[in-house]
Amino acid sequence: MPPRRTFAEGLEFGRRGERLVEAWLQSIGIATMPAYDFAGQGAPEMRRAEWRTPVPDILGMRKARSFWFEVKTHTQAIPNRRRGCKVHGVKARLFRGYKVISAEAGMPVYLLILELDTCALLSARIDLLETWSCECWQCQSGKENACLGKRLVYFRRDAMVKVHSFSRAECDGVAQSEAA
Numbered sequence: 001m002p003p004r005r006t007f008a009e010g011l012e013f014g015r016r017g018e019r020l021v022e023a024w025l026q027s028i029g030i031a032t033m034p035a036y037d038f039a040g041q042g043a044p045e046m047r048r049a050e051w052r053t054p055v056p057d058i059l060g061m062r063k064a065r066s067f068w069f070e071v072k073t074h075t076q077a078i079p080n081r082r083r084g085c086k087v088h089g090v091k092a093r094l095f096r097g098y099k100v101i102s103a104e105a106g107m108p109v110y111l112l113i114l115e116l117d118t119c120a121l122l123s124a125r126i127d128l129l130e131t132w133s134c135e136c137w138q139c140q141s142g143k144e145n146a147c148l149g150k151r152l153v154y155f156r157r158d159a160m161v162k163v164h165s166f167s168r169a170e171c172d173g174v175a176q177s178e179a180a
Helices: 007-027 092-105 168-175
Strands: 031-034 045-048 051-054 058-062 065-074 078-080 085-091 109-115 120-125 152-156 161-165
Touching (some): 007 031, 007 058, 007 168, 092 109, 092 152
Parallel strands (some): 065 109
Antiparallel strands (some): 031 058, 045 051, 058 065, 078 085, 085 152, 109 120, 120 161
16 A cells, blocks of 8 residues: 655655656657646636636647646556456546536547556546446445545546556656655
């Protein structure tokens, strides 16, 4: 089990992953604009009157096509015994927002998972991923308040495509602690 991080440590951990993935996107010819690189309070969001929804981490473009990329840095995939596979999860509120952004913008949103234990970069289009809510015993028995994963949606790791392998040194650099 990975060590617990403070909010600030988790934010920096994620940003190191986002920067590594953004550099890779640029290396394959995608121009990027990082939405994660903001100075405001909270995550950047798209706004219209009272409507607000978070935007994915990176806006990219190449050859007259535009894409959004949401980057998640995970130490490892977790086993799901009920489904007999490894899974990853994303906050449900954010996942729903990214689907709205895709529909409103008319451009795909790709979820990119940087998996540090395997050094793999996994990809899937948000609108094509089959997701489900938490299936832990607390949620199944009506004791959702005891569950840490209830605000997530989960999806199969094998539903994603491996698009790149980073070096062990690159992944160790993302995993490094603040104290190092």
